[in-house]
Every structure is written in C-alpha cells, then in structure tokens.
Amino acid sequence: MLTHAENELLCRVEGDAPMGALMRRHWVPALLSEQLVESDGAPVRVRLFGEDLVAFRDTDGRIGVLGEFCPHRKASLFFGRNEECGLRCLYHGWKFDVDGRVLEMVSEPAESGFADKVQHKAYPTQEAGGFIWVYMGPKDAMPEFEPPAWAPTPEAKVSIVKIDLPVNWAQIMEGQIDSAHSSSLHSSDMKPARVATAGATATHWTRPSTDKNPRIQVQLTNYGFRYAAIRRPITNAQTHDYVRLTVFVAPFTALIPPNSSYNVATVIVPKDDVSSYFHFIAWGNDDCIDQESWRKFCVAQVGIDLDKTYRPMLRNKANNYLQDRKAMKLGDFTGVPGIPNQDIMMWESMGPIADRTSERLGASDIAIVQFRRVMIDAARKHAAGGEPLGLVEPHIPQANLRSYQGIVPKSEDWRKLGASTQEAALIDGMEQDETEAEMAAARG
Secondary structure (H helix, E strand, O other): OOOHHHHHHHHOOOOOOHHHHHHHOOEEEEEEHHHHOOOOOOOEEEEEOOEEEEEEEOOOOOEEEEEOEOOOOOOEHHHOEEEOOEEEOOOOOOEEOOOOEEEEOOOOOHHHOHHHHOEOOEEOEEEEOOEEEEEOOOHHHOOOOOOOOOOOOOOOEEEEEEEEEOOOHHHHHHHHOOOHHHHOOOOOOEEEOOOOOOEEOOOOEEEOOOOOOOEEEEEEOOOEEEEEEEEOOOOOOOOEEEEEEEEEEOOOEEEEOOOOOOEEEEEEEEEEOOEEEEEEEEEEOOOOOOHHHHHHHOOOOEOOOEOOOOOEOOOOHHHHHHOOHHHHHOOOOOOOOOHHHHHHHHHHHOOOOOOOOOOOOOHHHHHHHHHHHHHHHHHHHHHOOOOOOOOOOOOOOHHHOOOEEEEEEOOOOHHHOOOOHHHHHHHHOOOOOOHHHHHHHHHO
16 A cells, blocks of 8 residues: 555646656657648647647648647637648737747737747657657757657557546556456456467457466566566466566556557556546557457447547446446456456546555555556656656667567566567566565555
8 A cells, every 4th residue: 555645646747746747758649640630630639747738730741739828818729720830829810830939920010029039838749659749858858759669660550549538647557567457357358268379359358367366476677667477377287377478668658468469558648637548559560450440349439439539428437337237147247348448447436546545455466566666766766856767778669678478388587578689688687576575565
C-alpha cells in the first residue's frame, strides 16, 4: 500500500506536479494521425496534463499543436479557420502558424509592430507509429525523437484502439503490467489450449497454460523494468516453464507479451489528474491484424462502441457496461465482451483516483509494487534536479525493446528472453532482484 502523499505524487500530473514534469521531458503521443488527415481540415481539441490544446494540419501538411485559447481575448481556436498555412481566430482574425508565430493581426494597425511582440504557446511535433507526438518540456532539454517500440521502422503495420476514459493514468498503467489478472478477468478471451505458443483468432487469444497463479520476477532497468510471469505449461511442465515477459518503458508505455500473429503494446497518456487516453496497439509485419479488425476484436469500434471522440457510448459505468448475467451463468466469466471493456469496468470501479492506502497486496502484485516504487522515486529524483527516468545513459532506443512469451526450459535465464544484443549487455551488468524479498514487501 501507499501513503496518501505517495499516492498523490504517483497520480497527479497537472500544473507543477512532479509526475507531470517528469512526463513532459519525454515525447508524448498526443493524438492519432487519423484525427488530422486533411490539410486545412478541422482542428482537433487535445487535453494533456491539464492543458487545453488545439491541433491542426496546415496547407503544407505541417502539424501544429497550440494553446487552445487565443492570446488576444481567450476565444477558442478550435472554431478557427485553418487556411493558407495558419489557424485564424474567428473573433478578431489573428492568425497563427504551427510554431505559434502571429502571421496576421487584421484588427491592429500594420505599422504598430504588435504582431512581432506576441508569441502563442506552441509545442514541437513529430509524426510516427500512427500518432502525432508533442514535446512539452524545457526547450533546451528536448531529447531527439526516436521511433516508438511499436513502429521500429516506417514499414511496420500498426493498428490502434483509442479510448478516452475518466480514470487516472496510474491505475490504467497498473493494469498493463499486471499479468496475473489476465487468467481471471480475461479468461473467456484468453483461452488455455494445447498449443506450442500463444495464438490469436478472430474472436479470442489462446495460450498454453491453465495456471492462474504465476510466479512474478522483476529485473529493474534504467528505462523502467522487465518482469516475468512464470506459469506451468499444459505440456512438459516438469522440465519447462511458460514465460510471459512484459516490459515497462517509463513513463507510460508497456510492451505486452505477443502472440504468434502480432505484437502488443499499450501507451497511457494523462489528460489531467482524473482522465486519460488509453491506447491498445497491435503491430507487426504485413500479416498483422488490420485496424478495423483490431477494433472489432477489442469491441471498440468508432461509431458503434465509441463516439467520434473515442469515448465509450455503448457500454459505460452508467449502464453497468451492459453486463450480461445470463451469459455469465452460461460460462462467460465477466458478461462483458472485449478485453479493453473488461479492464475499463475494473479501472472505473476504483474511482477516478484509486485509494491505495488500504490495499492488501500479495505475491502476484510484485510488478505493481515495483512500478509504484520506480515512478515515485523517478518523480522525486527529477524534482531534485536529476535526469529523467528513461533518458539516462546508457540509453536503449525503444525500437530495440521487446516483450516475450514462450515455453522454455526451466534453466533458461528469463531476463534475456526476447532481449536485443544491446539490452542483454545492459542486463549482464545488473543484479536480479531478490524475489522472496519483493514478495515479503508486497504482502506488507
């Protein structure tokens, strides 16, 4: 469990909150590329870390992410005209380019030079991996942009589910690094089978284990941690383990164990203290599941399950997610279709910010305990002037990080499963955590 002060430090991201300041030192996936397809098209509202912003693609295809409210009289630029390489406020005609420079001030005398004295808030942008990214930290500390783990090359096929949720970022993130819950909550969608490796069909995933009590082991890294959920496989259980290895990449990315058809990742972006953008990503080569099929599989189709702003409209807390108790009696574990919807039901049930001061944690929660320790410590160190977690040397590009799943001999060093040569070399110089000690700490 955490103290109230520790929980606040972990969760709060607005204003000068230390966790928000840490996240701002990283490139942040602000919105999907599909939201800004058209040059001179309609602007899009974006909210990040409690800041209201507006994004637009200009005549030349460049992307701007500006403060939503015009610096003149604070009218919303969301309603503005996107034209001739700039966004023009409707109120008095002030026009801004993607860098926040004032191009025109039609309400002011041209000879006044007032336009040269105004600089609107604008953040640097990049586009990669199906996202438009922004950097919101100090300009003199901006790191070089690098491809995300789910798009190591421009040719990678990427499919994304996006859901706008009234939930703090941390309890969503904890769901991504909690391997134990999948054996219960998602048991109707992740079905045990006598298969050689985890697979995927159009309706469900398969995996070669019935074990609901994984042994959790954690390896801390300078970008977050790798951890293994070790289960008994259905076959060869005497000599082999079934290992699902998740990678937490600070501050808000998790690389989920893949299946035989595609890799899986999540990225959780805080809107503010009590709401977040949840992204569930499938990626791989040409045979990777396509966008619409992925959203159908997840029961998160825009226009059916979600509205055009990616908010749940079919299933939500107000209608109890349309939970089907009859289906539960017939064998469906949750009565709610779609892996993300099952998770959302749990996350929202905790409240906008979960109360972690009275939890009773166990051995299966070791990765959760480590996540909290790592992020709280990182926020404190950065606030004290230290380098942000994930940007310290030796730095490993996200494109070189991989999760893993598979049946391996019990003698196998799980820490290096799926690791690139660069990451394996880094792990060689680190000591493995004492699992039993972590278990004791987790039990409180």
